[in-house]
Amino acid sequence: MTALKxxxxxxxxxxxxxxxxxxxxxxxxxxxMMSTEMLAVVRASDxxxxxxxxxxxxxxxxxxxxxxxxxxxxxxxxxxxHFTDTPTCLQAVADGKADCVIVxxxxxxxxxxxxxxxxxxAVSTGVDMDYCFAIKDGNTVLYSIxxxxxxxxxxSVTHSALNFYATEDSKVTFGELIRDNLGIIMSVVxxxxxxxxxxxxxxxxxxxxxxxxxxxxxxxxxxxNYDALTSVRNKGAFTExxxxxxxxxxxxxxxxxxxxxxxxxxxxxxNDKYGHEKGDEYIKNACHxxxxxxxxxxxxxxxxxxxxxxxxxxxxxxxxxLVDIFTNEQEAISASAADPWNQLHIAxxxxxFSADSDKSLNDTIKRADEIMYxxxxxxxxxxxxx
Numbered sequence: 001m002t003a004l005k006x007x008x009x010x011x012x013x014x015x016x017x018x019x020x021x022x023x024x025x026x027x028x029x030x031x032x033m034m035s036t037e038m039l040a041v042v043r044a045s046d047x048x049x050x051x052x053x054x055x056x057x058x059x060x061x062x063x064x065x066x067x068x069x070x071x072x073x074x075x076x077x078x079x080x081x082h083f084t085d086t087p088t089c090l091q092a093v094a095d096g097k098a099d100c101v102i103v104x105x106x107x108x109x110x111x112x113x114x115x116x117x118x119x120x121x122a123v124s125t126g127v128d129m130d131y132c133f134a135i136k137d138g139n140t141v142l143y144s145i146x147x148x149x150x151x152x153x154x155x156s157v158t159h160s161a162l163n164f165y166a167t168e169d170s171k172v173t174f175g176e177l178i179r180d181n182l183g184i185i186m187s188v189v190x191x192x193x194x195x196x197x198x199x200x201x202x203x204x205x206x207x208x209x210x211x212x213x214x215x216x217x218x219x220x221x222x223x224x225n226y227d228a229l230t231s232v233r234n235k236g237a238f239t240e241x242x243x244x245x246x247x248x249x250x251x252x253x254x255x256x257x258x259x260x261x262x263x264x265x266x267x268x269x270x271n272d273k274y275g276h277e278k279g280d281e282y283i284k285n286a287c288h289x290x291x292x293x294x295x296x297x298x299x300x301x302x303x304x305x306x307x308x309x310x311x312x313x314x315x316x317x318x319x320x321x322l323v324d325i326f327t328n329e330q331e332a333i334s335a336s337a338a339d340p341w342n343q344l345h346i347a348x349x350x351x352x353f354s355a356d357s358d359k360s361l362n363d364t365i366k367r368a369d370e371i372m373y374x375x376x377x378x379x380x381x382x383x384x385x386x
Contacts, residue, residue, distance in 0.1 A: 002063070004134060010142055014131035016066045022134065023231050025065075028143055030133040031150045036104040038070065038129050039122040041111070043093060047121050050100065057081055059089035059098035066129070067102050073295070074127045087114060094118035104129065137231075140224045141206050145199060147225060227301040229280060230287040238300035238308055245310065246361050249353070256316050258352040259361065260297075261368040262290055263376055264305040265345040274341065282341040289333070289344055293326045308365075311350075323350060347376035 003009045005026055015029060022029050042050045050056075056075070060067050062082040071078055081098055083089045090111065092098040103111065108122050115121065133146045225237035233241070245257060264286045271279035283305065290307055291299050297309045311319055330344035337343045349372025353364045 004136055007136070010135070010139065011146060012134040014066065015134035016129050016131060017069060017134065021065075021069060023137070026137045027134045028137050028226060028231055030135065030143070030146045032130040032132050033150045033153070035128045035130045036106055038074075038125045038127050039103055039105055039108055040100040040125050041090065041093065041103060041108070041115060041120050041122050042100045043096075044119045044121045046099070047123050050123060053099065055079070056100065057098045059083050059092045059101045061086060061089060070102065070127075070129055074125070086111060090114055090118055090120060093120060141203060143226070144224055145202065230284055230301050232287060232291065232307075233298070233300045235300065235302040238302050241298060241300070241310065242361050242365070249355075249361070255312060256352070257361070257364075258311040258316055258319055258350055259364050259368045260294065260309040260311060260348060260350045261365065261372045262286070262307040262309070263347045263372055264307075265347060265376065265379065266340065267305040270341050278339075278341040285342060286344060286346055289330060289346070290326075293322055293329070319350060319352075323348065345379070347372050347379060349373070349375060 004012050012027075013033070015027075017025065017027070017029055040050065046053075056078040058067075058071055058075075058078050058080045060071070060080045060082050062084060068080065071080055081092070083092055086101070086103075089098070089101045093101055102125070103122075108115075133150070135143045135146060225233050225240070227234045248255070249257075264283060267279055267282060270282050283301075287299070287301065287307060290309065294309045294311065294315055296313065296315045297311045300308045302308045311322075315322060326346075326348060330346060334343040334345060349368040349370065351364045351368035351371060353361060358364050358367075
């Protein structure tokens with residue numbers, strides 16, 4: 001991450017940062033390239049009682065923000081202690097200096113021999129981690145390329161490749177690995193060289209276009225799918241995302257999806273009374289709150305004071321609980337915040353796609369919008385009465 005911030009490298013993988021944490025570090029995140037099950041490597045004698053411990057100390061590789069953020073989000077009550085590398089972390093668990101090491105299921109095979117020697121074993125945490133590319137903020141060309149690349153490469157291909165190498169015998173020598181997998185290695189090398197060539201050609205073309213005038217620059221910026229103020233994806237990206245989800249539905253794929261529409265109340269009053277700078281702070285605070293509440297959903301800024309979220313998988317299943325948290329926490333924040341731009345008054349409308357009543361996702365979005373405006377009206381009436 002330090003090399004990325006210093007401009008020594010152009011992007012980093014894997015990375016798992018929230019939009020807010022990425023903004024604080026000066027980086028933006030691509031779409032998720034893959035997700036992996038996270039395991040806790042513990043002492044074999046503790047595997048059945050590990051999750052019953054009152055206090056857990058996790059050994060973490062120093063300088064890797066992915067696992068620190070993962071623990072902060074998923075296991076905030078656990079403490080962490082940093083060590084120089086993974087073998088040192090594993091030795092710390094074996095010596096009783098720490099209780100576990102968090103690793104992905106793909107990496108466990110690489111350390112299984114060490115774990116056997118140290119009498120360690122792996123237990124599932126029950127949580128998956130999304131892996132993305134981290135790109136330095138402002139590198140719009142590379143961001144656009146990597147975003148498209150993550151959508152082009154099928155998830156099944158990524159998982160197949162990782163599963164193949166994760167199940168290889170760890171005792172195979174380097175020479176044997178080259179000999180047994182020469183075809184695959186040549187294919188990978190060729191694909192990498194081709195990708196580098198494509199990136200180089202595309203970069204040259206884009207650079208030539210940018211010097212031709214404001215029109216080309218405007219077209220380039222239009223292809224960048226994130227909002228400059230909040231770092232979430234914009235309305236154009238929302239339209240493209242909805243079209244992709246609709247294509248999956250139309251093809252017969254079976255999954256559940258809901259759409260949330262959000263509207264920031266009182267933005268005009270804040271702009272008029274305190275200035276647009278404070279209004280921008282209000283928008284960023286609202287966006288951060290939406291992203292952290294619906295952290296596993298795609299969030300978009302679709303208007304000046306409007307946001308949208310597409311809920312699937314875990315967030316869809318927990319949508320009622322998330323709506324309660326969204327309502328209660330913003331009331332608590334608003335009650336404790338002295339400045340209006342630090343308060344949160346966000347109207348939410350949530351609608352679940354129904355194949356029986358919705359011709360398309362656009363009908364779902366329309367229903368969510370109507371629910372949001374009704375909730376907005378009720379909120380305004382309650383303020384008048386109070």
